Amino acid sequence: MAQQLLLDVQNVSRQFGGLKAVSGVNVEIHDGELVGLIGPNGAGKTTFFNLLTGVYEPSDGKIFFGGHSVAGRKPYQITKLGAARTFQNIRLFGDMTVLENVMVAYHMHAKHSFFTSLFRLPGHFKGEADMREKGIEFLKIFKLDGKKDEIAKNLPYGEQRRLEIARALAAKPKLLLLDEPAAGMNPQETTELMHLIRWIRDEFKITVLLIEHDMGLVMGVCERIYVLDHGQMIASGTPEEIRANPKVIEAYLGQEV
Amino acid sequence: MLNKRFFLYLLAGFVFYGIIQFLITGELIDESNVDTLIIIGINIILAVSLNLINGFTGQFSIGHAGFMSIGAYVAAILTLNFELAFPVALLGGCIAAALAGLLIGLPTLRLKGDYLAIATLGFGEIIRIVWLNTDYVNGASGLNGIEKITDWTWTFALVTVTILVIQNIVNSTHGRAMIAIRENEIAAESMGINVTKYKVIAFVVGAFFAGLAGGLHAHYFYIIQPTSFNFMKSFEILVFVVLGGMGSTAGVVLGTILLTLVFTWLQDYPDIRMIIYSLVLILVMIFRPKGLLGGLGGGRKKKKGGDASGTTTSA
Numbered sequence: 001m002a003q004q005l006l007l008d009v010q011n012v013s014r015q016f017g018g019l020k021a022v023s024g025v026n027v028e029i030h031d032g033e034l035v036g037l038i039g040p041n042g043a044g045k046t047t048f049f050n051l052l053t054g055v056y057e058p059s060d061g062k063i064f065f066g067g068h069s070v071a072g073r074k075p076y077q078i079t080k081l082g083a084a085r086t087f088q089n090i091r092l093f094g095d096m097t098v099l100e101n102v103m104v105a106y107h108m109h110a111k112h113s114f115f116t117s118l119f120r121l122p123g124h125f126k127g128e129a130d131m132r133e134k135g136i137e138f139l140k141i142f143k144l145d146g147k148k149d150e151i152a153k154n155l156p157y158g159e160q161r162r163l164e165i166a167r168a169l170a171a172k173p174k175l176l177l178l179d180e181p182a183a184g185m186n187p188q189e190t191t192e193l194m195h196l197i198r199w200i201r202d203e204f205k206i207t208v209l210l211i212e213h214d215m216g217l218v219m220g221v222c223e224r225i226y227v228l229d230h231g232q233m234i235a236s237g238t239p240e241e242i243r244a245n246p247k248v249i250e251a252y253l254g255q256e257v
Numbered sequence: 258m259l260n261k262r263f264f265l266y267l268l269a270g271f272v273f274y275g276i277i278q279f280l281i282t283g284e285l286i287d288e289s290n291v292d293t294l295i296i297i298g299i300n301i302i303l304a305v306s307l308n309l310i311n312g313f314t315g316q317f318s319i320g321h322a323g324f325m326s327i328g329a330y331v332a333a334i335l336t337l338n339f340e341l342a343f344p345v346a347l348l349g350g351c352i353a354a355a356l357a358g359l360l361i362g363l364p365t366l367r368l369k370g371d372y373l374a375i376a377t378l379g380f381g382e383i384i385r386i387v388w389l390n391t392d393y394v395n396g397a398s399g400l401n402g403i404e405k406i407t408d409w410t411w412t413f414a415l416v417t418v419t420i421l422v423i424q425n426i427v428n429s430t431h432g433r434a435m436i437a438i439r440e441n442e443i444a445a446e447s448m449g450i451n452v453t454k455y456k457v458i459a460f461v462v463g464a465f466f467a468g469l470a471g472g473l474h475a476h477y478f479y480i481i482q483p484t485s486f487n488f489m490k491s492f493e494i495l496v497f498v499v500l501g502g503m504g505s506t507a508g509v510v511l512g513t514i515l516l517t518l519v520f521t522w523l524q525d526y527p528d529i530r531m532i533i534y535s536l537v538l539i540l541v542m543i544f545r546p547k548g549l550l551g552g553l554g555g556g557r558k559k560k561k562g563g564d565a566s567g568t569t570t571s572a
Contacts, residue, residue, distance in 0.1 A: 055443070074451075076450055076451050084447070091443060091444035092441070092444070093440035093441055093444065094441070095436075096440060103433060107437075108450070112430070114426075117426065118425055118426060171448055
C-alpha cells in the first residue's frame with residue numbers, strides 16, 4: 001500500500017493561555033486509510049480537529065493537506081481543498097429541510113453564479129436540478145430520502161447524526177473528519193454506523209479520520225489508531241498494538257498502584 | 258423554463274395594478290388613499306430588503322434608514338442639480354447606497370448579534386448627522402422642490418422588481434448559503450461557504466433596495482430632511498420585518514401592509530395613536546411570536562418534484 005500522503009501534521013502545538021491543548025503532535029495519513037483518534041476526555045482531540053479544519057491556527061508546527069499548507073487558510077478554503085467534517089455537538093441547519101442541508105454542502109461545487117440565479121438565466125435551473133438530484137443521491141445512501149422535506153431539527157437524534165455525515169460527504173471531500181459520530185447512539189446503531197463508515201470509504205475512495213470514545217467502534221473499524229493524552233500523542237499503531245500498549249492502558253485506566 | 262405559477266402571479270399582479278390605476282385615473286379614490294398606497298409600496302421595498310439581511314442571513318442590522326437616506330439624497334441631487342432623468346437618478350441613488358453598504362459591511366460584518374446592531378445603528382446616525390451638517394444639501398432644512406415623479410406605476414413596478422430579485426436570490430443555492438449562515442455560521446463555513454462574502458452580498462443588496470426606496474420617497478414628498486431618516490425610521494422598518502415574520506417574504510409584505518394601514522388610519526386619533534399601535538404589536542407578538550407568517554416556511558417555496566424555478570410575485 002504505497003499510497004500518497006494526504007495529511008501531514010508536523011510537530012503541531014496549540015496553546016490557550018498557559019494550557020497546551022495540543023503539543024508537538026505528528027500525524028501522517030495516506031490516501032484511502034481509515035484512521036482513528038482516541039484519547040480520554042480533554043485529551044485535545046477536538047482541538048486537533050479544529051486545527052486541521054482551520055478553526056484554530058497552530059501556535060507552532062505545520063499542517064499540509066494534499067501538499068498544500070493549511071496555514072492562513074480559512075475553514076471554507078480548507079473545505080475546498082477537500083476536508084469536510086462533522087461536529088461532536090451536532091450542528092445542522094435546523095430550520096432547513098433535510099435535503100436543503102445536503103444541498104448547502106454541495107454549494108461550493110455549484111456551477112451557476114450569483115448573477116445567473118439573480119436573473120434566472122438557463123444555467124440556474126440546470127444547476128439547481130443537478131444539486132437536487134445529487135442531494136437525493138446522498139440521502140439515499142443514508143436512508144434519509146424518505147424524509148427529504150422534513151425540517152432537520154425535527155429528526156430523531158440518530159438520523160440527525162446520519163444527516164450530518166451525509167452533509168459532510170456531499171461536500172465531496174478527500175478526507176472525511178468525523179468527530180464522535182457514534183455519540184449517543186445505541187449499540188446496534190453503532191454497529192450499523194461502523195459498517196456504513198467502512199462502506200463509504202470503499203465506495204467513495206476517500207480517507208476517513210474519526211474521533212471516538214467508543215473503543216468498540218474504533219477497534220472494529222479503524223486500520224490504524226492514534227492515541228492522544230494531555231495533548232500529546234502517546235501511541236500509534238494497529239488496533240492490536242494499541243490494545244497491548246501499556247501507555248494507553250495507563251491513560252485510560254490509570255496507573256497501577 | 259418558467260412555470261405556470263409564475264405567470265399566474267404575474268397576471269394577478271397586472272390585474273391588481275390595472276384596477277388600482279383605473280381607480281386613480283378615474284379619481285374614484287381620493288388623494289390621501291393614493292398617498293397610503295405609495296407609502297405602503299415604499300415600505301414594502303424597505304422591509305423586504307431588510308429581511309434579506311435580518312431574516313434570511315441572520316445579521317441584525319438596524320441602520321436601514323441610513324441607506325434609505327443615501328438613496329434619497331443622491332437621487333434628489335441628481336434630478337435637482339444635474340437634471341438627470343428619473344430612472345438614472347434612482348439607479349444612482351441605489352448604487353450609492355450599495356457602495357455605502359459595501360463600505361460599512363466589510364469591517365462591521367465580522368461583528369455578531371448585538372454588536373453588529375450597535376454598529377449599524379451608529380452608522381445610521383452618522384449618515385443623518387452628515388446630512389445635517391452638509392451645506393450642499395441645506396443641512397436641517399433639507400432639499401426642497403424635488404419634482405414629484407413617483408406614482409403608482411413606478412411604485413408598483415419597482416416593488417415587483419424588488420420582490421422578484423429578493424426571491425430569486427433566496428430560492429437558489431446562494432440564498433440557501435445565506436440561510437445556512439443564519440442557522441449555523443460555523444457549520445456553514447466548514448461546509449465550504451465563504452461566510453463573509455455572502456454576508457456582504459446580503460448587506461449590499463439590502464442597501465441597494467433601501468436606496469431605491471429612498472429615491473422613490475424623495476420624488477414623492479417634494480422635500481427630504483435628515484429627520485425623515487432617523488433611528489425611528491430604521492426601527493419602523495425592523496418592526497415590519499419582525500411582525501411579518503423574519504425570513505418570510507410573504508409575511509413581511511403582509512405585515513408591512515397591515516401596519517402601514519393601521520398607522521395611517523390612526524392619524525385621525527393622535528391622542529391614542531401610539532397606544533393602539535403598540536397594543537397591535539404586543540398582541541401579534543403574543544399570539545404569533547415568530548411573526549404573522551414566520552415559521553410557516555412562507556417566502557421560501559417548498560420544492561417538490563423536479564421543478565426548481567422559484568419566482569413569486571405578490572404586491
